[in-house]
Every structure is written in C-alpha cells, then in structure tokens.
Amino acid sequence: MWGMKMSVENMTFTEQFDLLGCIQCGRCTAGCPVTVRTNLNPRRIVNDCYNEELLDELSRLPEVWDCSACHTCAVRCPKGLKPVEVLFGLRNLLVESGKVEPTVRDALESTFLEGNPWGKARATRYDWMEGLDVKIADPEQEVENLFFVCCTIAYDPRVQMVAQNMVKLLNKYEVDYAFLGEEESCCASEILALGEKELFEEAAEGNVELFNEFKTKRIVTLSPHCLTAFKKYEGLNAEVIHYTQLLAELVEDGTIDLSTELNEKIVYHDPCFLGKQNDIFDEPRAILKSVPGVEFQEFNRSRERSLCCEGGGGKMWAETESKAERLAETRIKNAKELDATVVAVACPFCVLTLDDAVKALGHEEEMRVAEIMELLGELL
C-alpha cells in the first residue's frame, strides 16, 4: 500500500504501483465520478505512466489534482490495483519539486509546522472544548475509548459540534472515554492524498508513538478520513474504529437511549472514506433508523455506489478548474427529488461540500445537511 513506510527508494514508478498488473479494462475510468466534469482519465494515466520518461510531464497535468480519492477506481479494479494511488504518486513528483499550488503549499506547511492543514495555531486546537466537561486521556489510566478529533472538526466552527455533541453524549450515558490532550496532531490522510508521502510518514510515526503511550483497547475517530489514515499506520497497539461503529454498538446494547422523536425525512449519504474504503455502511443507518419519527430514505446511488462529494483527496486545498456542476450539487438535487428534509452524513468534509451545494442551489429553506452527531445533539 502506497503511503506505508517501506523501501520504495529503489523501485521504479511502475514497480511501486504495480502498473504492469493493469489490463486496461477501463473499469476505473468508467466508474470515476469526476470524469463527468473534468479531463481526468485514470485508465489513460495508468497506461501513460508505464513510460517513466513521461512522468514529469504527466505530473504537471492539471487533472491529476481533480481526483477526490473516493476509491471507486480501486473498488472496481478487477486486478486489485489502485489507480488513485498512481495519481498520488504523480502529485508526489510535483510536491518534491516544490512547485505546487499555493493553497496546497500552505496546507502542507501548516501541517508540518502546526499539526493541522488549516493554517491554525496548535495552541488553539482545543478551543472547541471551552465550557465542556471533557475527560482528557492520562497515560497512567486505562480507558476503553480513546477519541481522536480531526483537524477540521477541531477548528471549523461549522463542524465543531461533532466533537462537542460527542462529549455531551458520552458524559450523559457515562461511556468510558477520553480525548487526547494538546498533543493531538493531524492524521495526515489528506497530506498523503496531496502527494506529500514523507510528511504522512512523519505524522504516522508521531501519532503511533503518541497513541501507544495510552492504555486503550480502541481509538475512536470522529472523521472517516482519520480512520482510513490510521489503518495505514504500522505499529498501532489499539484497534481503530469510527464513531458510528461505537454508537451503533451502544444503541444496540441499550446504553444509549434514542427515544426522543425526530420528525424528519432523512436520506443518508455514504461518505467514500467510511463506505467504499472501510465497508462501514450499516452502522450509520442503524443509528438513524433507531430514532423514532425518522423517515429513512436511500439515494439511488448508495453504499458502494455512493456519489462522491469531492471533499476528499486533498480537494479542500486544490480547487478543480471545471465550471461544470459539482458532484455535491448533483447529490443535493437527488436528495431534493426524494423530498428529503435532511441529508445526513458522517464526515466533516461531506458536511462542508454538501452544505455549500445546498446554499448554491438555494434549498436552505427546505433542506439541511447534518452530521449524524448534529442530529443526535438535538435529541440530547
């Protein structure tokens, strides 16, 4: 797997990504959701990358930055290859030359210097905790669920409530938990997607060392992007799960009582990093369906076929030039056709991209995008 610390220094690009395994069937390009609005053609790029002399030229193609790392190509590949990682590899060539877009440069530098890609100070990472009674992890004390917040949830006021509501819920139901202190640092999921493999490896080493200081059975991530990154880490002592897995378990065993009614027509959007990349499809649905009053709906494209919102793959810092309709807008139009009042998600990036789409389409009156924790917060 690309991104894991291993000796790739002496491997050719073709060897690193097993390009000769590709049979050019084209399932990657046929399934790639961004091809409808950009020039990205994964099959062609994989084919062209055989020629190592072309790599520099290929790395400068703007469409290399259009990939949102949804992993549809990898899910569909009959040979088990990951065209998405070939694109990360091309991005890596540009990153190593230093000549990346200023927005990408700033995100990478901020992660290196301050442990988050948002240009925020490390010292303000825990401002979201203000006024809350949060249990902070102590290396001497065993804890069942050790939470990892995610940079976007920690800093972005739109999604800070994911962490805040989680604290309120865990406190209310007396769940054994703790959050990391100020040492928490970026998981580097998006850094790897932006092609800065070395920074990802550095972050991975630091995080593994940090997590292993604590006595815990499992690490619970609030973002599926952190979950995906942690699963690439080597040497973690604890299991890593997404919060929807924990909550589904707590709802099932009756620890959490969701008896307050929520009268909404909810359609659930599978985040690519939770569904396609971690096979977590049922738990978010189980949580939402257990709330009385909820009329649960499915998108036509759901589960493995879920349409990407274009928030992953470092796209938060690498804008696509295409003026064609954003996939998030297509998604919101689909939700409108279903007459949904809430588009529920379990990923901070999906909240941000879909929220923008609701505003761009002028549907704010009839519909809202809500993180599952946002909805549960309303029931507390």
Added chain:
Amino acid sequence: MKTFVCIKQVPDTSEAEVKVDSSGKAVDASRFSFDINDADNYAVEAAVQIKEAHEGTVTVVSMGPQSSDVMIRMAMAKGGDDAMRIEDSRINAVDPLSVAKVLAASIKDKEFDLVLTGCMASDDGHMSVGVAMAEELGVPHVSMVKDIEVLGDGKIKASRELEGGLMEVVEVTLPAVITIQTGINEPRYAPIRGIRQAQKKELSVLSLDDLGVPADQVDESASQIILNKLYVPEVVSAAEFIEGEPEEKAEKLASILIKGGHV
C-alpha cells in the same frame, strides 16, 4: 552570484486574539503560530531563482531564537546552501538600526553580490532593517522590489512598486541590498525530504562576540528607539448603518452630522 537572504520568524496574529503580556512591552505569543515573515519568504524564492538562473550560492541569515531553525531549514531546503543564526539577548531587537548593525556585521567581511530581505516585517512593520543594512554595509539599496533582472555586468535592473501601481525601474551596481515586495514570485514548497537533507547543511549559531560587535553598540543603551509600551486601542465607537429610502437616508445623515457638530 553570492547572495545573502535575511529572514525573520514572526507570529501569525490573524488567528488568535492579540494580548499584551504582563511586561506591557511584548505580545502574549502563547496562542500564536510562527512562521517566516511573508515578504522574507518571497526574498528566499527570489534568491533561489537567481541562483538557479545564474549559479552561485545563497546564505540564509536570521536573528532570532532557536525556534527559528525550522524556518531556516525550510529556506535551506528550497535552495539555501548554508545559514547563520544570530542569537544574543543583549541585542535591542525592537530597534531596527541595532538589528541592521548585527545583520550587516555577519555579512560585511564576506564576499557578497546581493543581500535580499523582505521589504517589511509583518510584526513590527518598521520597513527599515533592509535599508539601514545597506548603510551599514556601505552599498546602495533598492526597496520594495517587484522584479529583478540580472544584467550581467555587475549590475541588476530592479522594478520598484510605487503608489497607484506605478513601477519605477532602476539600475543598480552590485553589491547592493534589495528589499523584496510580496508578489514578486510564487514561493515554492519546501518538501519534507528537502528539509531532512537540509539538516546536513551548515547552520552556524553566532553571538555578538562571534561577530565582533561590541554589545554597547546594539543594546538598549545604544538605541535611539526605546519601546515604551504596547497596548490594544480601546474600541470607543461603532459603525452605524443608516436604513431607508435615499431621501430618508440623506435626511438622517444630515441630521447626525449637524447634531454632532461635524458641519
């Protein structure tokens, strides 16, 4: 072309509230992030681009604490060959003339063609260090530069950005000090691999004694600028939005101006 580029580590004050610390003469920096001063970042890129096009060396110079080393290594990863960091608590760092004397002392005995630095530091905003350094080094300077063309006969052509977007083009004989305006280029990213490799390059940490600068020439007693106090101005009034039809707005505005004795 032998280039020295002077850079400074500054706090980013845009993301956290600025508070004055208990001394009343410094800002509480505990909640800030720190990075290279913006204009200095462009100066580093300009220095590296000149080296790439005309060969030569780039030496990074900074006056500041050990925490500046990260920023210095990043500049070296982009193309700096070696670096000097000057740290000495006796220097009155709030006085740009003292800072210029110290920086100039680190360069003056070495062979140099160009000294580049940002036109302004985002924290104290004096816009003086580069120009004062030219005086100390006894060489000409060009300030607020948005374009540099190396002419090849020991001269460069530099474009200065004036008010209203007017560009002034000057020719200057080297050696010279150039203060760089933001926007002259697009600073590159320093990849982690490059930063690791830059760890092997020489970074010397120097004191006033190493530079042969008597402390009484650059300490507070020698300074012509003494920092008295820092304070956050009190907010005493707020903006008022006048609503209504144009006629109503005009009437209300006139009334406010007359009642307030402004007309």
